[in-house]
Structure formats: structure tokens, C-alpha cells
Amino acid sequence: MKKSINVETLGKLYQVFKDKEWKMVEWEQDSLFNRLSNTLKNLNIEEQELFIKLLEKLEYYTVSDYEDLLIEVLVKMHQSVKKNKFTFVPLISNRDQQDVKSGMLVTYLLKSNTIQYNSDISNMKFYLHLNLTDNDVSLINRKEMCLVIIDDFIGSGDSAIEAVSYFITRGVKKDKIIILSLVTLTAGASKIESEGINFFYARKSKNLAEQFESIGDLSKLKEDIVSLSKKIGVKDFQYLGYNESSALLSMIRMPNNTIGVFFDGRNKANIPFPRLP
Known part of the structure; x- marks a missing residue:
């Protein structure tokens, strides 16, 4: 039948x-x-x-939504942090691993022309890296600059906290580190914030x-x-x-x-x- x-x-x-x-x-x-x-x-x-x-x-975010979400969360971060210089790295669990990750896509979107059309963030200076050299770490700690670990989605928050721990062991001061995500689950946001980590997102998914x-x-x-x-x-x-x-x-x-x-x-x-x- x-x-x-x-x-x-x-x-x-x-x-x-x-x-x-x-x-x-x-x-x-x-x-x-x-x-x-x-x-x-x-x-x-x-x-x-x-x-x-x-x-x-079900919430469904396509790649065409990513630029708008990115601009939204960048504005939130800029208004709160009050700095203009940011070093961005994608959220990657294993930095020795060569797999392509979503955080890399979001990092590359920081080069988008669309960002320059928003007066709230057009004057921000972005430095994009896959990882940091010792010199990068020194610059972040000495200057009016923050390290932003970026991804499109935060679920449990475990990977984000691991990434923060990694960069702290590399020598970056904790108060210089920010987690930025387009979308997060409530549980992930709560876990990250409970660790005293600066965290910004565009949408919280239920x-x-x-x-x-x-x-x-x-x-x-x-x-x-x-x-x-x-x-x-x-x-x-x-x-x-x-x-x-x-x-x-x-x-x-x-x-x-x-x-x-x-x-x-x-x-x-x-x-x-x-x-x-």
C-alpha cells in the first residue's frame, strides 16, 4: 500500500x-x-x-542569516567592552587538527563589506588568526585589545571553556578573553557566564x-x-x-x-x- x-x-x-x-x-x-x-x-x-x-x-539559521547575526553581536560586544581593537580566533577544540570548522567561516565573515556599512562597528579593528604566536599574546596583554574566540553556535559551553583555558595557558589574561557566538543554548550561556568569562551572543535558543x-x-x-x-x-x-x-x-x-x-x-x-x- x-x-x-x-x-x-x-x-x-x-x-x-x-x-x-x-x-x-x-x-x-x-x-x-x-x-x-x-x-x-x-x-x-x-x-x-x-x-x-x-x-x-525548530529554529533554522542559514548562511544568509549569519552576517546579520554577526553584526548584531558585534554591536553588543562593542557597546559593552568599549574597545576598538580585537584579535579574533575561531573556536576549535583541537588546534593541531586540520578539519574545517564553523568558527573559521564566522571568522572570515569579519572581512565582509557589510560590517563597514554599520557605523556602530565600522571603526573597529579586527586582527584574524587561526592561533596565536607568543608575540600576539604579548600584544593582547599590553595593549587596549581583547582576544575574541568566535563560533556560530554554543551548545553545552564545554568546548568554549576549554578554548579559554587553552589561551590562558598560552599566557593571555582571562579578563582579556571574550567568547562570541551567533547563537547559544541557555545551558551553554549559563555555564560560560558562571566561569566569569565575558560572553556575547545574538540569539539564545530554547x-x-x-x-x-x-x-x-x-x-x-x-x-x-x-x-x-x-x-x-x-x-x-x-x-x-x-x-x-x-x-x-x-x-x-x-x-x-x-x-x-x-x-x-x-x-x-x-x-x-x-x-x-
Whole structure:
């Protein structure tokens, strides 16, 4: 028997794309819309309703959003710190590792012409590095300058704190270090701020508990998500995202903090937001 989406559910899927202004491409079989449609076809009506409910809460930031978010957080930082010279490095867990990371993209966006069109930040001086030399460390400590560790997303906050520790061991004074992110989870922001680290972000994303706080007891919702995850073929450690972060968002690459139904599954062609290695 041919599988299909409940008519009401299909209408809700169209409405999600309309409300969120997502690009709807029905003619391309691998498009986001068709991946979501094919996922929904393999679910029963109750499961379809739950998937749509979660999708309605999902935040999706594309690369076209990054410049606006970057300008927003730079303005916040500049107004608070009151300095004009900043050395930027991408947030990288292992600086001996050669993998391309999202923090590198955000660092490069600091060269964007668009930044020069904003009078609040056009006079700021940016020095961009992948890592610091001993001379760089000395300049940061001696001059009216800060070190900014930058990324597009902060989840648990652990990697950011590790990066700060690394640069402190390199000799950078802690009060000279800033973490800057386009988007953060509440838990990550709280952890970083509890360490006494200067932290600026453009958006704070709500996780499952925050999005559905009106429910009160989330145990039934989480049970339903686990059941849905099993149906889709999500790996068990991905059901509620990394360390059960239960995030509901995607950057240009979906964080593994997000619940697994959006980036994992048995049928790779149907995964809505596939995480490439």
C-alpha cells in the first residue's frame, strides 16, 4: 500500500514553510520539503502530529542569516567592552587538527563589506588568526585589545571553556578573553557566564523543556520522542541530542545537540538536516 501524509498534516507542513519563510522546492527530490514529506509518510497520524509539533518549534539559521547575526553581536560586544581593537580566533577544540570548522567561516565573515556599512562597528579593528604566536599574546596583554574566540553556535559551553583555558595557558589574561557566538543554548550561556568569562551572543535558543514549559512534566513528551526516534531509526544516543541537550535548531550544519529525528535516521535520503562528516 502506498504510504501518504495525512491531509491535515500536509497542510501544516506547508504552513510551517510559509510561516518560517523556508524555500519550498517540490521538484527537487532531495529538497528539505521532500525529505520532510518522505519522513512523514512513514509515520502514523499521531507520529506525524508530533513531528510537525517539533518542526514548528525548530529554529533554522542559514548562511544568509549569519552576517546579520554577526553584526548584531558585534554591536553588543562593542557597546559593552568599549574597545576598538580585537584579535579574533575561531573556536576549535583541537588546534593541531586540520578539519574545517564553523568558527573559521564566522571568522572570515569579519572581512565582509557589510560590517563597514554599520557605523556602530565600522571603526573597529579586527586582527584574524587561526592561533596565536607568543608575540600576539604579548600584544593582547599590553595593549587596549581583547582576544575574541568566535563560533556560530554554543551548545553545552564545554568546548568554549576549554578554548579559554587553552589561551590562558598560552599566557593571555582571562579578563582579556571574550567568547562570541551567533547563537547559544541557555545551558551553554549559563555555564560560560558562571566561569566569569565575558560572553556575547545574538540569539539564545530554547531547548525542548523551554519550548514546551507550559506542559509541566515533559516525561510523556520525551517518551513519545524516543518512540518516534526508534520508528525513524535514530541511534539511541541521539534521541534527545548530545548529552540530552534537547535543542531544536539548525545552523548551516545541524548541531548534534538537536533531537535526533531531524538529523539521523535509517533512510539517509529522508533525513531533513543531514550532518555531513
